[in-house]
Amino acid sequence: MSDPWEARWAASWTPAEVAAHLAGTTVPWCVAPGWALDLFRGEQTRPHGDLEIAIPAARFPEIRARFPGYVFDAAGDGQVRENATADQIAATHQTWLRDPATGDYRVDVFREPHDGDTWICRRDETIRLPYDEIILRNGDGIPYLKPELVLLFKAKHRREKDQADFDGTLPHLSPAQRETLAGLLTRVHPGHPWLTSLHGGGRRVIE
Structure with a gap:
């Protein structure tokens, strides 16, 4: 993260904290990037500036409903649009969950392309895999993107x-x-x- 947003990510959640909010959801979600590799390796190997999770884009409303009292900002093209509208969120890939009481960001939600229960790679849309083939779980049951x-x-x-x-x-x-x-x-x-x-x-x- 680059200024002025970096400091606002200092209080981002751990994978266990976001998993507690999403317990029981049927949305196929997973911890992504650096934290995902640490879950795979079984330990935290370095500091993380934020926490990122990936979800199917069309199921974002279900995830959003799991965080009452928080707001989502749309991030993209070097801009952050606070209290983003549905259209602003739809135009971006990243949505940042913010605690309005402190202004701190807690989790970055990647809204991924998909076709129903099939994940589509953003880097090459011909790479398509069922969600149950791309998500692994650690010993505590926390889902993470395969390494x-x-x-x-x-x-x-x-x-x-x-x-x-x-x-x-x-x-x-x-x-x-x-x-x-x-x-x-x-x-x-x-x-x-x-x-x-x-x-x-x-x-x-x-x-």
Whole structure:
């Protein structure tokens, strides 16, 4: 996050806190980006500036109803529209849940493209998978996006934290997960530097 919004994310929730709000929902949701990789690895490996979850875009009203007393702002194109209207939300991908009493942001809701119960990748709409194939759960039952897809999204910008996340997660991936990620990168980002590491093999350290 960049100023002036970064400080307002200091009080963002943990995955367990947002999971408590969404307990019992039938909406297929999952923790995304950095926190998702930590849930996969079984521990928090670095500080997180915010918490992001992904949901099917059309089911946003059901998620919104789970947060009475909070408001959603629409974020996109370098702007944040507070108390966003339905049209403003529909025009964006990210919606930030804000506590109106403090002004703090708690969770960033990614409204993902989908076709019913089939998830559609924003980077390549020909990549389509059932939600039950892209969502995993940790020991506490918290849903998170499978690491192959998290790293696919992180591969585009390959910021310092993205590289660190890749390096730290790679030893935990099974051979099948490595193969899947390599195939996705070849399809979406041909020639990506991570392909060398993925094809290099290596021992999985977590069984």
